[in-house]
Amino acid sequence: MSISQQRPWSGDFVADQLDVAIHSDPQSAVAVQDLVGLALRRNPKRAHLLVSAVLAKHVPTEPALVMAAGELLGAFVASELALMPDDGGHPRTLPATGESSLTTAAAQLSAVLQGSPGKRHSAIAAFAETVAGLRTVVTDAVVLGYAETATGLGRLVANSLGAYYLHSTRHATPSVVPVAGFEEGHSHATSHALVPTDPHWLDGNGPVILVDDELSTGSTVINTIRELHALVPHAVYVIAALIDLRSSSDRARFDALATELDCKIAVTALGKGRVELAPDILPRAAELIQRLQPPASVSPVPAANPKPAGxxxxxxxxxxxxxxxxxxxxxxxxxxxxxxxxxxxxxxxxxxxxxxxxxxxxxxxxxxxxxxxxxxxxxxxxxxxxxxxxxxxxxxxxxxxxxxxxxxxxxxxxxxxxxxxxxxxxxxxxxxxxxxxxxxxxxxxxxxxxxxxxxxxxxxxxxxxxxxxxxxxxxxxxxxxxxxxxxxxxxxxxxxxxxxxxxxxxxxxxxxxxxxx
Known part of the structure; x- marks a missing residue:
């Protein structure tokens, strides 16, 4: 049972007003509606925002839940790697993560998300304990997280794998020259740079793990793999996200890229499904925002504060x-x-x-x-x-x-x-x-x-x-x-x-x- 069946889903308003429909895959480890709610972006390229219940980017969340959910995604990556040969074509000798253990952990996460914040401490503790037993060392992996939203999530995945970690950045780094960059088309700030100080950071033969909070079309990931493969070709890329909402045509683009680059590309996510958007969602969203908050309030101003400053x-x-x-x-x-x-x-x-x-x-x-x-x-x-x-x-x-x-x-x-x-x-x-x-x-x-x-x-x-x-x-x-x-x-x-x-x-x-x- 998902959150939406127990109490109002935090995506109901946007779903109703803009005809946004999210469908969770029956095989999804965690229901997508349990993992995210919806809000309105102020962005002419994208009307809606998927607001994560476990990322703590926009919603203050119990820290133990955030950490365990991120490390569970790392366990999903380890499970995916166990199915792949290493760079020499030999089976990987990874400890068995165990499908039943992953299923148990995912069920525990679902139960936590269906509970009420403030009343789920024991459930979070049990979930975190299960996830701690799933850590699998993959020392030859390189983990890359996306700024700004997934910088912490990427680190949690790297921790669970005992792997080297780097995240992209939009910060100025005067002391370090970028080695690569790529664009995120729908983001509010589109340009990413990679600024590792180790010139050999990508030289190994191990898998490259790309971590983001969501996959909508996968275009950013495709751009990244092309950039990285041009630097140092790798045999295996694994994309890890909290939710994967790519369409069938988007999934086909990943298969085509793997064939083009002669590599393996796998995707794993806690929640999988698809999203349906009305063709006129952008103008409808603009009209809705104008109706909810007139133009005078579009540029944020300090809110009146009846209380003295803290x-x-x-x-x-x-x-x-x-x-x-x-x-x-x-x-x-x-x-x-x-x-x-x-x-x-x-x-x-x-x-x-x-x-x-x-x-x-x-x-x-x-x-x-x-x-x-x-x-x-x-x-x-x-x-x-x-x-x-x-x-x-x-x-x-x-x-x-x-x-x-x-x-x-x-x-x-x-x-x-x-x-x-x-x-x-x-x-x-x-x-x-x-x-x-x-x-x-x-x-x-x-x-x-x-x-x-x-x-x-x-x-x-x-x-x-x-x-x-x-x-x-x-x-x-x-x-x-x-x-x-x-x-x-x-x-x-x-x-x-x-x-x-x-x-x-x-x-x-x-x-x-x-x-x-």
Whole structure:
């Protein structure tokens, strides 16, 4: 039974208004409707947005659920690889993931998603325990995640396989020259770059795993495989997504590409199905958005705030406290050290307790910076069992907020960007932090490591750029929560050819507090 049969589905409004029909494949491991809801994009190329229930990009979600769902996708990849020969034509000697184990884990995930948030902790714990037993080491694999939405998901898949990981980026990287780039046609920000610092990152003979949150047409993946194959040809490519909604003609394009490149291309997903869209969906969506929110409100402006601004605190850690953080956009052979995650989580737990911060507590990553704050949120949830800890991230994507049942985005917060990106300053967003029943008591926000407090408190818009006049991230968040904690971490800015050091320090962390100006 899917969510839509138990209570209003968070895609009902868009489905009804725009005649969007999502059909889950009977053989799908998890029903597509359980995995996603629907919202309206502000994008002339794509009317609707599939809002994931397990990605925590747009919906604050229990961190343990996000981590286990991502690692389950990694187990699906391992199962797919077990069916393929290696580069020499020999059967792979992977531990048997076991079809029954995958089926059990998928059923547990379905049960979690059909439950009510806040009342499914034990079900999530059981699901996570099952998934932990499915980890399979594939050391010769290279895992590539897509910015910005799937950077954390790709890291989770890489963790489950014990594999090297790199994600694409839209950030400016002055110290590293891109080795490849590709376009994502329907995205709000289309250009991706690959900036690995290891010149031999793709030289092995193992499988290349491409990870995204959804496959709609697969065009971005096809562009990527062509780019990668031109750099170093590989025999096996596996595409892993939370949901696969490609049409039969799109699937045929993958088969044709495999024949053209003389390689194997496999696709695996937690949910499989298809989507039906009315031929006039784009003009209908534009009319609907205009009717719901007149043109004067299309350009986001700071919402009126009847409450005084919340308290703003800063937790600033240095290289004496933990290993400087190297972004996965540069390629990493392993995730951040568990000991460093513990240092950050314990420092936060101490600050929250000392300041008597109230829940619910949302840990908020920023755009591509998803996995490290997710891991901290997961540890923090165990340190603050009564704190109702959730995880989410900011995004570039402009989405219509509609505070009503049957819609996936109840509230939208807009603010000025602060990161250095190729396309310059602009508007950024955080969703489902305001709106009916959405308001967190405390928000813990993780800007990109190396970000200064001035960046987060002033933003980077200019008078002639989108977002001019909006508040910076720190002040915008302080307008919707009682407490906001900015976590500033040291950064490892790499140079080409260097790999991350495997060291860490356990020197106690430092904390200082500021009052919002």
């Amino acid at each position: 308290r703003l605190s800063v937790l600033e850690l240095s290289s004496e406290d933990l290993t400087p953080v190297r972004s996965d956009r540069f390629g990493n052979i392993s995730p951040p050290n568990a000991a460093d995650i513990d240092v950050i989580a314990k420092a936060l737990s101490h600050l929250v307790g000392t300041h008597k911060c109230q829940g619910p507590l949302v840990v908020l990553g920023c755009e591509e910076n998803m996995f490290l704050p997710l891991a901290v949120a997961n540890t923090l949830a165990s340190l603050l069992p009564a704190g109702d800890v959730r995880f989410s991230t900011t995004t570039r994507s402009p989405i219509v907020a509609l505070d009503q049942s049957g819609y996936a985005i109840a509230g939208a917060l807009s603010f000025a960007s602060h990161d250095l990106t190729h396309d310059g300053p602009g508007i950024r967003f955080a969703y489902n932090l305001n709106g009916t029943g959405q308001r967190p008591g405390t928000i813990v926000v993780f800007p990109e490591p190396g970000t200064s407090r001035e960046d987060v408190l002033t933003g980077s818009t200019t008078p002639d750029r989108p977002g001019a006049g909006l508040q910076p991230l720190g002040l915008a968040l302080a307008g919707i929560a009682d407490d906001v904690v900015l976590v500033l971490l040291p950064v490892d800015t790499p140079v080409r050819g260097n790999q991350p050091a495997n060291i860490h320090s356990s020197i106690p962390s430092s904390i200082d507090t500021e009052v919002t100006p």
